[in-house]
């Protein structure tokens with residue numbers, strides 16, 4: 442069993458530090474010495490030179506004490522979706538929450554603290570284990586940037602577990618979509634809206650008709666699309682000459698994704714032509730999806746460990762990306778483990794202490810199950 446008091450104390454310490462994306466150093470400076478004092482060797486990479494943050498990813502390694510176990514990693518991210526400079530933490534009826542004026546930061550400190558407590562327990566109780574790495578990333582919330590630019594040469598693990606999704610603890614995300622975004626600029630033609638509107642081409646009307654004609658929202662069970670941002674126009678008496686939009690599409694099926702993105706581009710181009718306007722569409726590939734199966738070792742180990750602990754089990758599909766998308770694209774099979782974080786990205790975010798404990802025990806059990814692979 443893990444040390445519940447120590448775990449809660451660590452979690453509370455972590456969430457009381459303000460770490461929006463690109464400002465993680467203050468927390469990395471707290472966590473690294475803790476890991477070093479536990480006996481892990483730590484390296485910070487230089488991902489921040491690309492991402493523009495104040496600190497790189499922290500990669501910590503604990504050499505195994507048994508032969509033949511597969512090297513595994515656990516991962517979570519330091520940054521929170523919003524800044525929490527004046528966070529007020531409330532612990533009530535076994536649940537940790539903010540006072541409602543900020544997020545809590547259980548995403549993802551509710552993943553990282555159980556990882557650290559789990560490893561602490563393994564070392565303290567001299568539990569047999571193979572090589573274990575912790576890939577603790579930065580700037581996840583602004584496009585998985587830390588994972589994207591992590592120094593892959595530092596990763597020795599051959600499979601991994603990212604603790605970064607909601608409960609029930611024990612369930613496992615085995616597939617996530619590929620995402621692409623579209624940056625669209627519609628070039629119309631300005632004219633005085635009162636004197637000679639017929640000389641203008643309204644980029645706003647082009648955008649409106651295109652959006653109206655576009656398949657958006659839930660396209661099918663594994664494909665979604667959304668117009669997220671629209672900007673344009675200066676005055677009511679000017680026929681609007683330019684509108685900029687940002688859209689996205691995701692699918693767990695790359696063929697369907699390509700279809701949807703082509704459809705979105707075609708609609709803009711067709712409608713622009715109807716109006717005599719011009720449109721620039723730039724498609725950005727954000728990250729690759731992945732699909733693991735129940736027979737992959739990484740899934741079998743996580744699932745067996747959850748079963749051993751009597752946790753609810755089940756393989757889930759995700760609608761969004763996580764650092765696991767990049768780790769999988771590096772060729773390292775990686776699944777996402779459910780944690781206790783609830784209502785993330787809102788000020789109602791909260792986490793149950795029992796779920797923190799369940800996650801930490803799950804980490805320990807995964808290490809044990811993986812070590813049992815030794816000699817098989």
Ligand code: ZN
Nearest residue numbers: 518548549605
């Ligand atoms: Zn997260």
Ligand code: CA
Nearest residue numbers: 522548582785
């Ligand atoms: Ca998040």
